[in-house]
Amino acid sequence: xxxxxxxxxxxxxxxxxxxxxxxxxxxxxxxxxxxxxxxxxxxxxxxxxxxxxxxxxxxxxxxxxxxxxxxxxxxxxxxxxxxxxxxxxxxxxxxxxx
Numbered sequence: 001x002x003x004x005x006x007x008x009x010x011x012x013x014x015x016x017x018x019x020x021x022x023x024x025x026x027x028x029x030x031x032x033x034x035x036x037x038x039x040x041x042x043x044x045x046x047x048x049x050x051x052x053x054x055x056x057x058x059x060x061x062x063x064x065x066x067x068x069x070x071x072x073x074x075x076x077x078x079x080x081x082x083x084x085x086x087x088x089x090x091x092x093x094x095x096x097x098x
């Protein structure tokens with residue numbers, strides 16, 4: 001999981017923000033919140049490689065933090081505000097109209 005708080009006062013700062021965000025998306029991260037991106041990897045070795053790659057691509061200014069959590073820990077996340085969107089059908093009805 002990558003969390004960041006980057007300055008956007010100058011045009012150079014805004015460009016660095018856009019480049020970093022596009023880098024995260026192009027390498028398989030998905031946006032959880034505006035400045036929180038997550039990526040699923042198979043093991044700790046792969047996580048270390050991804051973290052090293054993010055370190056190389058981080059903007060020169062601002063705060064970038066990385067956190068490794070297991071899939072089991074991630075599954076225990078609780079959404080407190082808003083609606084959870086899911087495409088999983090959880091109905092026991094015999095007829096479903098989709």
